Amino acid sequence: MATYVNTLAEIRPKHWAVPWVIFSISHFQRPPRHPIIRKRTAGIIITFSIFGKRHEQEQKFKNMNQRRNFIKKTALAGTGIATLPNLTFGISKSGKKDKLNVGMIGVGLRGTNHMNNLLQRDDVNIVAICDIDDVRIKMALDAISKSGGAKPKTFGKNETDYLNLLALQEVDAVLIATPWLWHTRMAVDSMKAGKFTGMEVSAANTMEECWDLVNTHEETGSHLMILENVNYRRDVLAVLNMVKQNVFGELMHFRCGYQHDLRGVLLNDGKDAYGKGVEFGDKGISESKWRTQHSILRNADVYPTHGLGPIAVMDDINRGNRFLSLTSHATKARGLHDYIVENGGKDHPNAKINFKMGDVITSTIETAKGETIIVTHDTTLPRPYSLGFRVQGTKGLWEVDGNRIYVEGKSKYDQWDAADEWLQKYDHPLWKKYGEHALDAGHGGMDFFVDHAFVESAKLNVAPPMDAYDAAAWSAVTPLSEASIANNGEPQDFPDFTRGNWIKRKPYDWMKDTY
Numbered sequence: 001m002a003t004y005v006n007t008l009a010e011i012r013p014k015h016w017a018v019p020w021v022i023f024s025i026s027h028f029q030r031p032p033r034h035p036i037i038r039k040r041t042a043g044i045i046i047t048f049s050i051f052g053k054r055h056e057q058e059q060k061f062k063n064m065n066q067r068r069n070f071i072k073k074t075a076l077a078g079t080g081i082a083t084l085p086n087l088t089f090g091i092s093k094s095g096k097k098d099k100l101n102v103g104m105i106g107v108g109l110r111g112t113n114h115m116n117n118l119l120q121r122d123d124v125n126i127v128a129i130c131d132i133d134d135v136r137i138k139m140a141l142d143a144i145s146k147s148g149g150a151k152p153k154t155f156g157k158n159e160t161d162y163l164n165l166l167a168l169q170e171v172d173a174v175l176i177a178t179p180w181l182w183h184t185r186m187a188v189d190s191m192k193a194g195k196f197t198g199m200e201v202s203a204a205n206t207m208e209e210c211w212d213l214v215n216t217h218e219e220t221g222s223h224l225m226i227l228e229n230v231n232y233r234r235d236v237l238a239v240l241n242m243v244k245q246n247v248f249g250e251l252m253h254f255r256c257g258y259q260h261d262l263r264g265v266l267l268n269d270g271k272d273a274y275g276k277g278v279e280f281g282d283k284g285i286s287e288s289k290w291r292t293q294h295s296i297l298r299n300a301d302v303y304p305t306h307g308l309g310p311i312a313v314m315d316d317i318n319r320g321n322r323f324l325s326l327t328s329h330a331t332k333a334r335g336l337h338d339y340i341v342e343n344g345g346k347d348h349p350n351a352k353i354n355f356k357m358g359d360v361i362t363s364t365i366e367t368a369k370g371e372t373i374i375v376t377h378d379t380t381l382p383r384p385y386s387l388g389f390r391v392q393g394t395k396g397l398w399e400v401d402g403n404r405i406y407v408e409g410k411s412k413y414d415q416w417d418a419a420d421e422w423l424q425k426y427d428h429p430l431w432k433k434y435g436e437h438a439l440d441a442g443h444g445g446m447d448f449f450v451d452h453a454f455v456e457s458a459k460l461n462v463a464p465p466m467d468a469y470d471a472a473a474w475s476a477v478t479p480l481s482e483a484s485i486a487n488n489g490e491p492q493d494f495p496d497f498t499r500g501n502w503i504k505r506k507p508y509d510w511m512k513d514t515y
């Protein structure tokens with residue numbers, strides 16, 4: 001086994017006084033990162049949820065009352081018929097709540113998106129918010145006031161003031177949307193404070209952090225939900241339905257990844273998140289303030305969960321199956337350097353930076369049941385957005401690129417079907433029930449569902465659909481890919497975060513229409 005490469009030690013200075021992670025500025029109005037593309041087909045809207053549209057919610061308050069009524073009704077209906085998720089190792093500590101008191105940590109672009117979704121529900125009170133950027137706090141307070149909500153308590157006088165939010169008795173659930181290096185630390189503190197915890201992706205940066213999430217969940221009995229919204233994409237859930245109904249036969253092979261040209265996010269002009277510019281760190285704005293440093297210091301797939309989360313669910317990972325091992329390879333790094341030279345000139349100081357992260361990182365995972373999964377991280381070369389999904393079994397396959405499906409005996413021999421008809425036929429019960437309303441919620445609707453699942457699981461205080469074991473296994477790709485790349489593609493074993501229990505854990509019932 002290769003030596004484990006923990007470059008977080010390089011990245012994370014003592015006491016988290018991260019000099020390069022400047023947690024202060026993000027008070028700009030970020031334009032949509034990507035357009036939302038909706039393809040209308042006969043009688044259905046297939047929504048290809050493209051990341052971005054982060055501020056669309058800020059314009060959506062005018063639709064709020066109508067939607068709140070709907071959500072109130074459906075939430076109540078849902079509680080009567082809810083099938084409890086598998087409790088697995090979680091300890092249910094209390095009965096169901098009608099109203100959930102939520103504390104938000106991080107109300108930057110993503111946190112605001114979540115907050116605006118929560119504000120549209122009658123079963124949630126936002127009772128506390130924390131952000132070290134005053135401007136983001138003010139924006140959040142304005143949004144809460146406009147929605148008719150009571151003024152929450154505010155925190156953010158320093159980087160650890162979130163602990164004072166966690167000390168509030170009245171907070172039932174906490175939603176964390178901060179830069180990556182804070183995720184595990186905040187989630188661990190939140191679980192220790194007895195809160196139902198939701199955390200943005202990716203969950204953990206190192207193997208130690210992956211274990212911290214699992215161990216803390218087990219020690220405290222507090223639940224952790226990784227807020228992987230792509231698991232709720234309409235096409236993804238329709239394909240999951242097809243998988244469950246055995247349309248593709250026995251599963252064999254998957255492809256997925258995060259293939260998104262982020263050059264204009266990782267580098268900008270310090271004024272506008274998408275302003276043409278080549279700055280980052282304390283001269284940048286938004287994610288360039290904290291995310292770019294990972295590209296300088298780590299050669300790893302640092303963002304695996306958007307692709308891997310949906311595939312892990314289809315393949316029953318941690319629930320009858322598990323990730324066994326991984327090999328990873330990285331190309332050389334050219335994209336960010338070339339972008340700097342092109343937009344800032346060859347004499348710009350940043351043109352001298354050696355980026356460690358290869359432009360395309362390809363990992364192959366083997367599972368206990370004999371499937372393979374190719375995961376790609378490709379964020380610094382010019383390319384259109386795609387998560388590159390392929391789901392292949394003994395009878396056929398879906399490929400998102402090309403929007404096509406082939407099923408032996410159903411499709412014409414050796415010819416692809418357009419996927420639309422299949423996806424429409426297998427549209428997921430959740431989308432059938434909530435789809436019209438979900439489309440308002442950001443990222444083509446999937447954000448509605450991930451927040452809905454968070455709220456409904458938290459009200460019941462039961463294990464969420466995507467739990468601490470999932471957060472750990474999916475995020476483990478980051479340290480394992482780093483170790484494999486550093487050792488010429490040597491295979492790396494996944495720890496069994498379930499400690500053997502994956503054999504007997506039952507899959508979560510993803511096909512119900514409640515959450």
Ligand SMILES: NC(=O)c1ccc[n+]([C@@H]2O[C@H](COP(=O)([O-])OP(=O)(O)OC[C@H]3O[C@@H](n4cnc5c(N)ncnc54)[C@H](O)[C@@H]3O)[C@@H](O)[C@H]2O)c1
Nearest residue numbers: 023026106107108109110111131132133159177178200201
């Ligand atoms: N699921 C998705 O589709 C999706 C999309 C975008 C971002 N994200 C994830 O959401 C997270 C946040 O991303 P973002 O784009 O909103 O970044 P951002 O930089 O806009 O927001 C982060 C916020 O956290 C605040 N913060 C930093 N340190 C803090 C601390 N110690 N205490 C309190 N607040 C602190 C910052 O002031 C900022 O307002 C990241 O993990 C990112 O990967 C997920």
